[in-house]
Amino acid sequence: MSLKFTADHEWINADDTAAAVVGITVHAQDALGDVVFVDLPAVGTSFAQGDVAGVVESVKAAADVYAPLSGEVTEVNEALRDDPSLANTDPLGAGWFFKMKLSDPSQLDALMDTTAYDALTQG
Amino acid sequence: MTADATPSSPLLQTPLHALHLELGARMVPFAGYAMPVQYPAGIIAEHRQCRDSAALFDVSHMGQLRLVGPDSAAALETLVPQDVLDLPAGKQRYAFFTNAAGGLLDDLMITRRADDLFLVVNAGCKDADTRHLVTEIGHRCQIVPMPDHALLALQGPKAVDALARINGGVAALTFMSGGHFALAGADCFVTRSGYTGEDGFEISVPATHAIALARTLLAQPEVGAAGLGARDTLRLEAGLCLYGHDIDTATTPVEAGLTWAMQKVRRPGGARAGGYTGQDALGAQLTQGATTRRIGLTGLERTPVREGAPLVDGHGHPVGRVTSGTVGPSVGQPIAMGYVAADHAGIGSELFAEVRGKRVPMRVTAMPFAPHRYFRG
Numbered sequence: 113m114s115l116k117f118t119a120d121h122e123w124i125n126a127d128d129t130a131a132a133v134v135g136i137t138v139h140a141q142d143a144l145g146d147v148v149f150v151d152l153p154a155v156g157t158s159f160a161q162g163d164v165a166g167v168v169e170s171v172k173a174a175a176d177v178y179a180p181l182s183g184e185v186t187e188v189n190e191a192l193r194d195d196p197s198l199a200n201t202d203p204l205g206a207g208w209f210f211k212m213k214l215s216d217p218s219q220l221d222a223l224m225d226t227t228a229y230d231a232l233t234q235g
Numbered sequence: 236m237t238a239d240a241t242p243s244s245p246l247l248q249t250p251l252h253a254l255h256l257e258l259g260a261r262m263v264p265f266a267g268y269a270m271p272v273q274y275p276a277g278i279i280a281e282h283r284q285c286r287d288s289a290a291l292f293d294v295s296h297m298g299q300l301r302l303v304g305p306d307s308a309a310a311l312e313t314l315v316p317q318d319v320l321d322l323p324a325g326k327q328r329y330a331f332f333t334n335a336a337g338g339l340l341d342d343l344m345i346t347r348r349a350d351d352l353f354l355v356v357n358a359g360c361k362d363a364d365t366r367h368l369v370t371e372i373g374h375r376c377q378i379v380p381m382p383d384h385a386l387l388a389l390q391g392p393k394a395v396d397a398l399a400r401i402n403g404g405v406a407a408l409t410f411m412s413g414g415h416f417a418l419a420g421a422d423c424f425v426t427r428s429g430y431t432g433e434d435g436f437e438i439s440v441p442a443t444h445a446i447a448l449a450r451t452l453l454a455q456p457e458v459g460a461a462g463l464g465a466r467d468t469l470r471l472e473a474g475l476c477l478y479g480h481d482i483d484t485a486t487t488p489v490e491a492g493l494t495w496a497m498q499k500v501r502r503p504g505g506a507r508a509g510g511y512t513g514q515d516a517l518g519a520q521l522t523q524g525a526t527t528r529r530i531g532l533t534g535l536e537r538t539p540v541r542e543g544a545p546l547v548d549g550h551g552h553p554v555g556r557v558t559s560g561t562v563g564p565s566v567g568q569p570i571a572m573g574y575v576a577a578d579h580a581g582i583g584s585e586l587f588a589e590v591r592g593k594r595v596p597m598r599v600t601a602m603p604f605a606p607h608r609y610f611r612g
Contacts, residue, residue, distance in 0.1 A: 145273060145278055146277050146278050146279040149537055149539050151591075169539050169562075171561055171562065171564070172278065172464055174539070200277075
């Protein structure tokens with residue numbers, strides 16, 4: 113599994129470009145604090161890279177979740193809707209947000225790898 | 236996900252600053268101070284710590300003042316619509332400074348002590364409050380700010396167990412009373428009050444002894460540190476106003492539902508009716524009622540509703556706005572406060588908050604959202 117990251121603190125696992133998995137990063141959930149609500153996109157919705165695809169809210173704040181790449185939403189994490197704290201406890205696993213069928217997988221090349229993202233968040 | 240930018244202007248520090256850093260607090264700017272919004276446990280865990288056991292808050296950013304002199308109570312009554320003259324020694328009272336229009340300049344706590352009146356005011360208002368006091372009543376009494384004192388709040392059902400282990404005398408205090416107690420080698424002034432809806436104490440401690448006292452309290456098995464984030468969710472569940480959000484110069488005590496805090500002796504027909512700034516406006520509103528009212532709201536869906544959200548009726552007509560909102564960790568649902576036209580303020584009324592272009596149904600709910608558990612003896 114190879115993760116890519118955006119400057120907006122989302123991760124995407126595009127091992128399957130027909131169902132690339134999107135979530136928020138460890139850094140993102142830490143900055144937000146206790147997540148209490150997520151607004152997930154409707155399955156079938158198409159987004160261009162950078163569009164607002166959802167919302168994540170902590171006790172203190174609300175933040176937009178952007179589509180890291182262009183594509184169509186194929187599945188959303190209903191378990192996260194029921195238990196938003198999964199975004200805190202397992203942000204890279206059970207706390208995933210949605211899956212997308214990528215319309216332009218070459219967009220992946222411009223995203224950060226783990227080393228570059230760690231440099232961004234620790235710099 | 237967009238990370239918030241952090242402003243880097245120089246911030247004041249409370250006497251507990253080093254301890255916050257040691258405890259791993261996340262520090263944020265608040266009212267000109269660097270304050271802990273949360274510790275590693277997180278807001279929800281700190282909130283529960285307070286509801287279930289005891290939580291220690293640093294509220295040293297708040298303003299502490301002494302009013303000294305035989306005329307200080309009568310003088311203060313010219314600025315607040317509260318009964319200060321008859322406040323017995325050792326008793327505390329919630330009060331507010333009003334402006335000429337009856338609007339709220341700040342809310343505060345007044346405790347009558349043997350030698351002075353002890354005031355605690357909001358951090359963001361303390362400079363203006365001090366100027367107001369000096370300008371308006373400085374010729375009648377001494378106004379003595381206390382920047383050399385920290386303020387700790389120990390809140391929760393087990394706060395009394397923890398504090399009484401250090402000085403057993405505090406257990407005799409009842410809600411809204413106070414006294415001097417030796418704690419951690421310092422002369423402290425302790426009141427049994429707070430801002431969480433729970434039993435608990437606020438402790439005015441010399442800044443030199445603040446960290447020692449905080450360490451002593453945190454060493455008690457009941458106690459955990461809690462930040463401003465939990466303080467906000469706790470006070471909102473308790474239905475308590477946050478100045479600058481739920482009340483401000485544009486709201487009056489009548490609109491805010493705070494008339495309970497105006498003793499009869501100061502209301503129209505009372506023995507010392509009026510005699511304070513804003514008496515005409517407030518007197519009229521007390522008689523005629525207000526056209527807008529502060530209300531509590533409970534979300535009927537899961538979407539949190541936050542400050543600034545417009546409130547509309549079932550036809551989409553504007554009826555008011557939200558002034559504070561969160562998901563209440565203890566009540567387990569979205570809760571909010573706001574102001575609406577009086578004819579929509581009835582308990583049980585259904586309204587809608589507009590959130591990101593959607594209408595979120597909410598029900599007008601009696602406050603507090605979480606029951607008060609004060610110790611009244």
